[in-house]
Amino acid sequence: MSKPIRRSTFVGARAYSLAFSVSLGLLLAQAVQAEPITLTVALAANPQMETAAKLIDNFYAKYPDIKVKFQTLPENQLRPTVLKDVATKSGQFDVVMIGAYEVPLWAQKGWITNLSKEFVAKDTEWKSDDLLTPIRDLVSYKGDMFATPFYGSSSFMFYRKDLFQKAGLNMPEQPTWDQVADFAAKLDDKSKNISGICLRGIPGWGQSLAPLTTVINTFGGRWFDEKWEPQLSSPKSKEAINFYVKLLKEHGQQDAAKDGWQECLQLFTQGKTAMWYDDTVFAGPVIDQANAEVKNNVGFALAPIKEKPGSGWLWAWGLSIPTTSKHQDAAWKLVAWLTSQEYIKLAGEKAGWGTVPPGSRQSTYKLSAYEAATKDYADLTLKSINAANPLKPTVDPVPYTGVQYVTIPEFEQIGDFTSQQLAGAISGQMSADDAIKASETKIKEIMEDAGYIK
């Protein structure tokens, strides 16, 4: 008697344990499914990204199993933070926002995922043909995309139509630097505290060196010759640097050596300068934030030239996925969403067309609502971007790519040092020629140490 009972107990126990393990398995599976993936995203602080953070609920609606945490940092803080993370393979970030300068360098080191190979080819919904070609090239390395362009920009001229009219001057769509210098001299009004032009003077390879390098390029100068010999003191580069410093000293804003885009944006929107040469992405904010007097009088013109046409710079902020991220697929979903046609439409409708990420997709410029909102500058932005050629940025041949920077890791150090000397020249502590001489000595040293030249 006891045997069958025991047997049935045993069978029962087995059935129970089976049921238990099945239900446990189900529970676990459910838990895995319910546990959302959390992506940590490092972003540069800018109005376009703020909009993105605000609209993230729309992403959640599409992908309920993914959560996103944003780490927003100002540009100069974002670089070291992200670099430290990817270089030490800490894997804290699943998506990082990096500049066009970093993309090829980091791709070469294998720090960021090859998006063309892993995702773009498979994801037909994310229309890669729609991207602006120069911007697409900018975030690629050896033909493969390693970042998706969040926005792209070039540089152009902002000017005050009313002041030009009053002085009987006419800004052509394509001015030359000589014309601009002439305008600046005529519009410089010390009694009203209005400077002729505002240009970046604050040190930093991404600050004053960006506009200056475009001036060097169009004057026919270059940073290096084909053998990586520094060319700052070559006659044309020298002429360009002297021109920039002289223009800024004579007709630029006061204390120019401490001003970056932020100060120029302030001065221009407050009506304290007649012209400003800077990034095309500021066009929306300028009109938004200008005082009543300036608001309806903002004019735009292409980047001034000397010898070389199409002298505007080219920049893109791209979204990359570090190879250390454990959630590559989810990260791509976010990256693709943030750079999709769908997102651009959404941002325009929900947050206003002025804060739509510009310069990334051709289709953006065909949206009638966008066209209407940005008619003053959208055409010129597109023209500037398409005219810039990061693969051939100078008149004479060079061994590097990049318009307003040189795509080698050493350029940060070179650029920071040179721009400090330049600030010295702008503030009058030394002559422009001395600044060039000091910079070139240092550049030579850096390039020798790095093994480019012997």
Place this chain on the structure above:
Amino acid sequence: MNRRRSSIIDPLLTVLTWVGTLVMFTPIAWMILTSFKTEEDAVSYPPKLFFSPTLDHYRRIFENDFASFATVSILVTVISTAIVIVLAVPAAFALTVRPVPKWRDVLFFFISTKMMPIAAGIVPIYLVARAFDLLNTSTVLVIVYTSMNLPLAIWMIRSFMVEIPRDVFDAVAVDGAGRIREMVQIIVPLIKPGLASTALLCAIFAWNEFFLAVNLTTTVSTLPVFLQKFLSFGKLYTAQVAAVATLINIPVVIAGWLAQKSLTRGLTFGAVK
């Protein structure tokens, strides 16, 4: 004679003190004022004293996850300061009242850890934090802030202990109290104002610390890191940042105000015996 001279000097000193106070306070007042301006008003030239105030910037702060950063800040500051005081008191005791052998070297060793700029040590600190999986946690901040403030606290508390008259210790010895009782029941109550000012100073350092926080943490971070979220590329942000800075300053001002009594006593400790 003496009275009359002081009656001339006193008002003069009062005036000078007020001038000094105003000079110190003007930038803070300007910051608070700016935080209520629109961005356009904040950068207008000449500066505007009269304007229609706006609370927009404060509203935006609370839309931006202020609470989680504030929680981390408070936690990290309170915990690290508490640990610092708990560790610094016995350390100072061992260096002053009952000095250990070679106490001068030990004292120098403590302060020598402050001699290297923190930027020089950030890479190893980062790698160690990564190895222990502590990046982006409040634990790592508690650890680094404790070690950052500890040498200073030991030196400060030691200087307060040195001021205690020898007779007190003799009396304790006669009564036969043990080391721990001597420290907890006799010395700590005597240097309480000193402890308060030390704690306040450590708390302020931890509260305002930016470099370590921005390097070691990302989404779980303190308020100074929160502040720079608003340094946005391509728009004016002076008023917005002024609003965040004002808000971050409030707890420090409150803590300082609460500790004011013991602070003045702490700062003048031992000036008059």
